[in-house]
Amino acid sequence: MSRRVRGTGPALVLARAPYGESSLVVRVLTARHGPQRLLARGAHRAKSAFAWTLDLFDELDLRWSAPEHGGLGNLEAGTVRARRRRIPADLGRYRAALCGLELADLVARPGEEEGPLYASLSTLLDALQADELAAPVDGLLAAFEARLLEDLGLMPALEECAVCGGAAPADQPSERRSGPRAPFSAGAGGRLCRTCALEARKAGRRVGTLAARDLEALRHAGAGTPPMDPARALAAHEIAARFLDYHLDTLPRTHQRFASSPRP
Ligand SMILES: [Zn+2]
Structure with missing residues (x-):
């Protein structure tokens, strides 16, 4: 079996897809380890450690392990550092934020740190969350x-x-x-x-x-x-x-x- 590497730190969800009956596969952009594809087991169960923590636009803190040479990792723990609830509540903000996530997803290179990209995306989401734009x-x-x-x-x-x-x-x-x-x-x-x-x-x-x-x-x-x-x-x-x-x-x-x- 190939070696696994562990990672922790701030992250943003770029995209989510259901996996099996109760799990999710999320593509995230992390602040220090670039993009990761992670399996969140049981994320749809109310008692799951990840219930309500994997929403788009929120600033998260994640812990995961992943195969050394890339591939689907395992999400081990997650907490929300900051919710950005105003974005999904407004169609204009929501569309702009989705556009930002999609672009970040397109340009993020697996295996690269992508710190500046993370900072830019986080700045955009903060701007879209502001009381007054x-x-x-x-x-x-x-x-x-x-x-x-x-x-x-x-x-x-x-x-x-x-x-x-x-x-x-x-x-x-x-x-x-x-x-x-x-x-x-x-x-x-x-x-x-x-x-x-x-x-x-x-x-x-x-x-x-x-x-x-x-x-x-x-x-x-x-x-x-x-x-x-x-x-x-x-x-x-x-x-x-x-x-x-x-x-x-x-x-x-x-x-x-x-x-x-x-x-x-
Ligand atoms: Zn010229």
Whole structure:
């Protein structure tokens, strides 16, 4: 039998699935040991040690053992450090929180510590639990996504040209209220100057345009100042979400409302 390793510490449930008649398999993100898949025996029994402790969004303290080289572990003990009851009670907060969990689940690498990811997710959930939201939920999500992009080394160029590093003016004509637009290509790394946009098109890349205001909103979100205006917040979230989808090469369920156009 392969050696087992034990772990303890803070954790967040990313997803839960029933297992047998009374058990659960949970995917959790731990603060110090990255993602783990754990079997919680008897979690659905009222007398179980885990009854009421494995809810989404709550900050937990878990103890588990797992095969040394990965695979399904055993949850041995769990307590709730902090409940976040306001999130499931409000549809907007709930959806945003689910989107955060789903993204974390997609990018968390088994065997890696993933401390920054844990901190970012915990920060998002705290923000969504606040009495008064500090910004629209889409803005809070945009801030989370921008941190994720930074940590993954995928943050798109939002000011200068992604290819040549030169000025990338927003000089594309626009009839829309969101104002002047700049060329943008997920495949080319973000915002582009006019010359590099032409080159990218010639090379067969899909190049669109994005409102300079929206790119700036995402930049501010990444710097810790989520947009307060709901339209800017949604736009910043949409840019970050599409960029993540492009680079993760998958479409999270919670992002499918942005999937109206063909993938680049
Ligand atoms: Zn350029």
